[in-house]
Amino acid sequence: MRRHLSAEWTKLRTLPGIGWLLLAVVTLTPAASAAAAAVVSCPPAGCAYDVPKLSLMGVQAGQAVVAILAVLAVTGEYGTGLVRTTFTAMPRRVTVLTAKAAVLTGVTLSAATGAVLASVLAGRLILAGNGFVPEHGQPLLSLADGPTLRAATGSVLYLALIALLSLGVAVAVRDSAIAMGIVFGLLYILSALPLMVSDPGLQKLLWQISPMNAGLAVQATTRLSALPLSPWAGLAVLAAWAVAALLCGGLLLRTRDA
Amino acid sequence: MSAGTAPRRGGFGRLLRAEWTKFRTVRGWVLGLAVAPLVIVTLGLVSASGSHTSCGGPYDVCPAVPVGPGGEAVDDKFYFVHKPLTGDGSITARVSSMTGHIRKPDVTPGVRNEVDGVVPWAKAGVIVKDGTRQGSTYAATMVTGGHGVRMQYDFTGDMAGRPGGVSKDSPRWLRLTRSGEELTGYESADGRHWTVVGTARLAGLPDTVQVGLFVASPGDLTVQQADFGGSIQAVRFTEAIAVFDQVALEGRTSGGAWERDDIGVTLEPDGAPHHPGGFAQSGDTYTVTGVGDIGPTGEGQRIESTLSGLPAGLIVVIVAAVMFVTAEYRRGLIRTSLLAGPRRGRVLAAKATVIGTVTFVAGLAAAGIAVVVGTRILRSNGNPVLPVSTLTELRVIAGVAALLAVAAVLAFALGALFRNSAAAVTVAVAVIVVPHVLATTSVLPLGAAQWLLRLTPAAGFAVQQSIPEYPHVLAYYAPSAGYYPLAPWAGLSVLCAYAALALGLAVVRIRRRDA
Numbered sequence: 001m002r003r004h005l006s007a008e009w010t011k012l013r014t015l016p017g018i019g020w021l022l023l024a025v026v027t028l029t030p031a032a033s034a035a036a037a038a039v040v041s042c043p044p045a046g047c048a049y050d051v052p053k054l055s056l057m058g059v060q061a062g063q064a065v066v067a068i069l070a071v072l073a074v075t076g077e078y079g080t081g082l083v084r085t086t087f088t089a090m091p092r093r094v095t096v097l098t099a100k101a102a103v104l105t106g107v108t109l110s111a112a113t114g115a116v117l118a119s120v121l122a123g124r125l126i127l128a129g130n131g132f133v134p135e136h137g138q139p140l141l142s143l144a145d146g147p148t149l150r151a152a153t154g155s156v157l158y159l160a161l162i163a164l165l166s167l168g169v170a171v172a173v174r175d176s177a178i179a180m181g182i183v184f185g186l187l188y189i190l191s192a193l194p195l196m197v198s199d200p201g202l203q204k205l206l207w208q209i210s211p212m213n214a215g216l217a218v219q220a221t222t223r224l225s226a227l228p229l230s231p232w233a234g235l236a237v238l239a240a241w242a243v244a245a246l247l248c249g250g251l252l253l254r255t256r257d258a
Numbered sequence: 259m260s261a262g263t264a265p266r267r268g269g270f271g272r273l274l275r276a277e278w279t280k281f282r283t284v285r286g287w288v289l290g291l292a293v294a295p296l297v298i299v300t301l302g303l304v305s306a307s308g309s310h311t312s313c314g315g316p317y318d319v320c321p322a323v324p325v326g327p328g329g330e331a332v333d334d335k336f337y338f339v340h341k342p343l344t345g346d347g348s349i350t351a352r353v354s355s356m357t358g359h360i361r362k363p364d365v366t367p368g369v370r371n372e373v374d375g376v377v378p379w380a381k382a383g384v385i386v387k388d389g390t391r392q393g394s395t396y397a398a399t400m401v402t403g404g405h406g407v408r409m410q411y412d413f414t415g416d417m418a419g420r421p422g423g424v425s426k427d428s429p430r431w432l433r434l435t436r437s438g439e440e441l442t443g444y445e446s447a448d449g450r451h452w453t454v455v456g457t458a459r460l461a462g463l464p465d466t467v468q469v470g471l472f473v474a475s476p477g478d479l480t481v482q483q484a485d486f487g488g489s490i491q492a493v494r495f496t497e498a499i500a501v502f503d504q505v506a507l508e509g510r511t512s513g514g515a516w517e518r519d520d521i522g523v524t525l526e527p528d529g530a531p532h533h534p535g536g537f538a539q540s541g542d543t544y545t546v547t548g549v550g551d552i553g554p555t556g557e558g559q560r561i562e563s564t565l566s567g568l569p570a571g572l573i574v575v576i577v578a579a580v581m582f583v584t585a586e587y588r589r590g591l592i593r594t595s596l597l598a599g600p601r602r603g604r605v606l607a608a609k610a611t612v613i614g615t616v617t618f619v620a621g622l623a624a625a626g627i628a629v630v631v632g633t634r635i636l637r638s639n640g641n642p643v644l645p646v647s648t649l650t651e652l653r654v655i656a657g658v659a660a661l662l663a664v665a666a667v668l669a670f671a672l673g674a675l676f677r678n679s680a681a682a683v684t685v686a687v688a689v690i691v692v693p694h695v696l697a698t699t700s701v702l703p704l705g706a707a708q709w710l711l712r713l714t715p716a717a718g719f720a721v722q723q724s725i726p727e728y729p730h731v732l733a734y735y736a737p738s739a740g741y742y743p744l745a746p747w748a749g750l751s752v753l754c755a756y757a758a759l760a761l762g763l764a765v766v767r768i769r770r771r772d773a
Contacts, residue, residue: 036702039702040703067684068681072680075679075680175581176678176680176683177577177580177680178581179680180683180687181573181574181577181683181687184683184687185570188569188691189569189573189695191695192695192699195698195699196566197305197309198308199308
C-alpha cells in the first residue's frame with residue numbers, strides 16, 4: 001500500500017496544472033466569500049443573517065475547482081494511456097483506487113483548510129466593517145465559537161467529500177467532459193430542483209437527497225430547526241453520495257478493460 | 259475546372275458537410291444531443307404534472323382570471339359609482355382627500371396590525387368603462403397615493419400628470435371627456451386652468467358606456483427569504499378612502515341615482531363580501547372606499563415555468579459541444595481535419611455552424627414540446643396560466659432554442675480555446691448555468707442577482723420571460739420571480755457577444771498554435 005500511495009502521490013504531484021488548481025481553491029474560495037460578505041450589511045436594529053454561513057459562501061465556488069482537480073487526476077491518466085502502465089505495475093485495481101482516493105483526500109483537505117481559514121478571516125474583517133458588530137447584536141466571527149468551528153470544519157470535510165464524489169464519477173465514465181457534466185448536474189441542478197416543485201413533501205425530500213443542499217447544511221448555525229436535516233446528517237448524505245460514486249467507479253474499474 | 263484542382267468556391271459547403279458527417283457518425287455526440295431535449299422535456303413535464311391548484315368549493319374550479327382587451331391577465335377590482343352615458347360627454351370631479359388603511363405583518367401573532375396610510379399605487383378618480391364586466395375596456399384619470407395624477411387605460415396604458423398627492427388645502431380637479439373612441443384626461447389645481455394628462459383610443463367602445471367615480475387600493479407587498487432558498491411574497495389588505503365633490507356630468511346620462519358596484523369583490527363561503535368597498539353621500543360630497551387594483555397581473559403560472567429542465571439540458575449540451583472539439587484533439591483527428599481544410603478559421607467556423615445548427619433544431623423540438631404540452635398539463639391541473647400572445651409563445655420557444663445553440667457555440671469555442679475538456683466544461687457551466695441558478699434561487703441579494711444576469715452569459719435566459727414588467731404595478735420584479743433585468747433579445751445578445759468573442763479568440767489561437 002505504501003508503494004501505491006507513493007506512486008499516486010508522484011502522479012498527482014506531477015499532474016499538469018495541479019499547482020494552479022490548488023492555488024485556485026485557496027484563492028477563489030475566500031474571494032467568493034469576500035464578495036458575498038461585501039454585499040450585505042447589518043443595520044443598528046440588528047439583522048437575521050447566518051454569519052458563519054455567509055463567510056463560507058465561497059465554498060460553493062471552490063467546490064467546482066476541487067471537482068476539476070479530482071476529475072483530472074483520473075481522466076488525465078486515461079487521456080495519456082498512463083493508466084495501462086499503472087495497472088501493469090500494480091494489478092490490484094481497487095488498491096490503486098484506494099490509494100488515489102487517499103492521496104487526493106489528503107491534498108484536498110490541506111488546500112480546503114487553507115481556503116476555509118482564509119474565508120473565515122476575510123469574513124471576519126469585511127463583515128465587521130459592514131455593521132456585523134456586537135453593538136448590532138452580531139458577535140464577531142470566531143472559531144472559538146462552537147457552531148462556527150463546526151461550520152468551518154464541516155466545510156473542509158465537505159470539500160474533501162466533493163473530491164471523492166468527483167473521483168468516483170470520473171473513474172466510472174473515464175472522460176473529463178462527461179464527468180464534469182455529471183458532477184455539476186449532481187451539485188448545481190439537483191440543488192435547484194426543490195425550487196421547481198410545489199409539493200412541500202417532495203420539496204423536502206429533494207432537498208434532503210441533493211448532495212449540495214444537504215452537505216452545506218453543515219454550515220448552518222441559525223434556525224437549525226427549520227432545516228430538513230441536522231448539520232452532520234446533511235454531511236452524511238454527501239458522504240453517502242461519495243461512497244456510492246466510489247463503489248460504482250471501483251466496480252466498473254474491476255470489471256472493465258482499462 | 260479540372261479534377262485535379264480543389265474547387266475554391268463552395269469550400270465552406272464541403273467543410274460543413276465534412277463536419278456534419280463527423281458529427282452524425284460519433285455515437286456519443288448524437289447521444290448527447292438526443293439526451294439534452296429528453297432531459298428538458300422530461301423535467302419540464304414532470305414538474306408541470308406535479309403542480310396542482312385547487313380552489314375548494316363544490317366543483318373545485320378556480321374562477322377564471324379576467325383578461326384585458328390586449329389579451330393579458332388583469333386585476334379588475336375596485337369600487338365603482340356610475341351612471342350610463344350614451345354618445346359623447348364628460349365627467350368632472352374634485353378629489354379633496356385620500357386616506358386609507360394598510361395591514362402590516364403582525365407584530366404579536368394573531369393580533370391584526372393595521373396602520374393609517376395609502377399605498378403608492380392606491381387610485382381614486384373618474385373613469386369611463388364598457389360596462390361592469392371585469393376586463394372590459396376603460397380609461398381613467400386619477401390621483402394616486404404616491405405617483406401623482408395619472409391617466410390609465412386598458413390596464414397596460416399609463417401616462418403621468420402632475421406629481422404630488424391631495425389634501426383639503428390642495429385638492430385636484432379631474433376630468434375625462436369622451437369623443438367617439440377617443441378619451442382625453444385633464445387635471446386642474448383650481449378648476450379653471452386645465453392641462454391634458456393624456457389621450458387614449460379605446461377600440462370598439464360601444465355607444466353606451468358607464469361613467470363615474472372609482473377607488474382601488476392594491477395590496478401591500480412584503481417579501482421574505484424562504485427556508486429552502488427562494489422567497490415568500492405576502493400581499494396584505496389595504497383600502498383607500500377618497501372624498502369627491504363638485505361632480506359634474508355632461509352628455510346624455512340618466513337622471514336617476516348613482517348605481518354602485520363592488521367590481522370583483524371576493525365572497526366568503528356564506529356569500530358575504532370579503533373586505534367590501536363602500537359609498538356614502540352627504541349633500542354633494544361623495545365618500546368612496548375601495549379595495550383592489552386595476553392593472554395587469556403577474557399572479558399565476560407562466561408558460562416558461564415548463565422549462566425547468568433547461569439548466570440541466572444546458573449542461574448536457576455544453577458537454578456535447580465541448581467534446582465535439584476536444585475529442586478531435588485527443589484522437590489526433592484534428593491534424594487530418596486541418597490537412598484537408600488548411601484554412602483553420604474556416605474549419606472552426608464550419609464546426610461551430612454544425613454544432614450550433616444541430617443544437618438549435620434539437621432545442622426547438624425540446625422547447626416546443628415542453629412549452630405546448632407542459633402548459634396544457636398545467637391548465638388541466640387547475641393552475642391559472644397567464645395567457646400570452648402566440649407571438650410571445652413563439653419567441654419563448656425559438657429564443658430558448660437559440661439560447662441552447664449559442665451556449666453550445668460558446669462552449670465549443672471554449673473547448674477549442676483550452677483544448678481541455680474539464681476546463682472548458684467547467685468554465686462554460688460556471689459562466690452560463692451557475693449565475694442563473696444563483697440568481698434565480700435568491701441565495702444572493704437582489705442587486706447582485708440582477709447584475710449577474712446583466713453581465714454574465716446567463717443574461718441569455720432573459721429570452722424565456724413571457725410576462726413583462728409594468729412600472730405602474732407594484733410587484734416583486736426579481737429574477738427569482740421570473741423577471742430578468744434585461745429585455746429578452748438584449749439578454750440573448752449578451753450571450754451572443756460572449757460566444758462571438760470566445761470564437762474569435764479560438765480562431766486566433768488555432769491559427770497561431772500547432773495542432
